[in-house]
Amino acid sequence: MLTSDILHRDFKPEPYWWEAYRPVAGELVEVPREARVAIVGGGYAGLSTALELAKQGIDAVVLEANELGFGASTRNGGAVSGGVNVGKSFSGKSVDIDRDRAARILSDAGDAFALIDRLINEERINCFWETPGRFVGAWTDKHFQAQQRRLVLLNEAAQSGAFMVPRERQRDEIASDYYRGGMVVERSGKLHPALYYRGLLAACRRRGVAVCAKAAAGRITRAGNGWRVETGRGTVIAGDVVIATNGYTGDLTPALKRRVVPIASHIIATEELPTDLARSLIPRGRTLSDTRRVLCYYRMSPDGKRMIFGGRARFTQVDPTVSAPILHRYMTARFPQLHGVRVTYAWTGNTAFTLDALPHMGQSEGLHYCLGCNGSGVAMMTYLGYQTARKIARAANYACSFDAPDFPDHRLYSGNTWFLPAVGGWYRLRDRIDRLLA
Ligand SMILES: Cc1cc2nc3c(=O)[nH]c(=O)nc-3n(C[C@H](O)[C@H](O)[C@H](O)COP(=O)(O)OP(=O)(O)OC[C@H]3O[C@@H](n4cnc5c(N)ncnc54)[C@H](O)[C@@H]3O)c2cc1C
Helix, strand or coil: HHHHHHHEEEEEECHHHHCCCCCCCCCCCCCCCCEEEEEEECCCCHHHHHHHHHHCCCEEEECCCCCCCCHHHHHCCCECCCCCCCEEEECCCCCCCCHHHHHHHHHHHHHHHHHHHHHHHCCCCCCECCCCCCCEEEECCCHHHHHHHHHHHHHHCCCCEEEECCCHHHHHHHCCCCCCEEEEECCCEECCCHHHHHHHHHHHHHCCCCCCCCCEEEEEEEEEEEEEEECCEEEEEEEEEECCCCCCCCCCCCHHHEEEEEEEEEEEEEEEHHHHHHHHHCCCCCCEEEEECEEEECCCEEEEECCCEEEEECCCCCCCCHHHHHHHHHHHHHHHHCCCCCCEEEEEEEEEEEEECCCCEEEEEEEEEEHHHHHHHHHHHHHEEEEEHHHCCCCCCCCCCCCCCCCCCCCCCCCCCCCCCHHHHHHHHHHHHHHHHC
């Protein structure tokens, strides 16, 4: 199909989710002169840090460079996992971690899932939160076997309720023969990401947190025992600073910029589908992803009418009219019955990968940070913000396993991602070879 045939006449190059909540600056909240804690970045991580600090009686200001919700937090797929992707690098391979550490990490990832569930209920966030589970399709038989090996640890450490689905039963999960079976992770959910964001924002505001849009932190310097954070709209003196900029981490914090690789992810939303077709595609209403290096993730929209289909059409930001036809091709490879269906929305956003494929919180040069969602951060970045707040408030009763002193960098990586298009091409080729050899 030509690009012009793929795009619906009402096509919008922006997130479908923004129909429900569009990032806005609103009436600008004045940047306070002082705060106990200044948080840079107003996504899930920043807001969740501020919310927990407020609950602990500590005042915080959130400084967001753009509109509120500009980053990945209103652009993602809304699939919420309790650890199935933790430790998966951007090559799609799981990194080698010794079993004890892996168990601790998965246990904390399981806690991240519990936290988001609790927050949504406690703060009464109306965001179509459901827990139907996830199906992860195996691209090759080898991948199926690797899933089988990982399953035991997932169930022991994160109580994932994971089980294998052989190829013969795959159609119980997806109206497609694309995969070689796969794994169901029952302890997974889905939500409307922008409404979840709106709910967190409202919860912060209810507790009096100053959330300042259009207040990019431009410079952070020492001021006595604390910090001076300069923005175009005023300077804050704060006791502690938290960097929560994930895939949008820039020159403000060069040491952190060298430790995260911003990788773009892209999504399309189709036009409304005929009811029977829409109902048939994912019979159990789960979210889906797969084990390819260049993975795709997808689900139905909260009203069940549209396919929301995402993946790394490119590893860098591209115009949605470029990513839409690529994602459409990936979608119809899995669902040939969607040939001819048009795309109504297409958009892109940044995730942040780390060199050890693990999320991180900690301190760098005296600044706290929570960064590195590695593609899955709805629950995880909420959790890292919460844990960072508890650490600052000295309310944490154990050290979170993502709070590790070693946050690796690489002498050949300075934060410049010139190599990503080549890496993307290579991984696509490797995926094809894996299947040919399988
Ligand atoms: C297309 C896409 C699909 C995804 N799908 C899923 C999914 O299905 N499930 C899942 O779990 N995860 C998914 N993710 C990942 C998830 O969205 C992120 O992990 C999460 O939103 C990160 O939240 P955050 O608060 O850390 O960062 P963000 O929400 O990205 O916020 C960072 C903010 O920092 C701000 N900032 C940067 N520099 C400055 C500065 N100097 N001063 C002030 N502010 C600054 C930016 O403007 C930005 O708003 C997806 C991501 C993308 C892009």
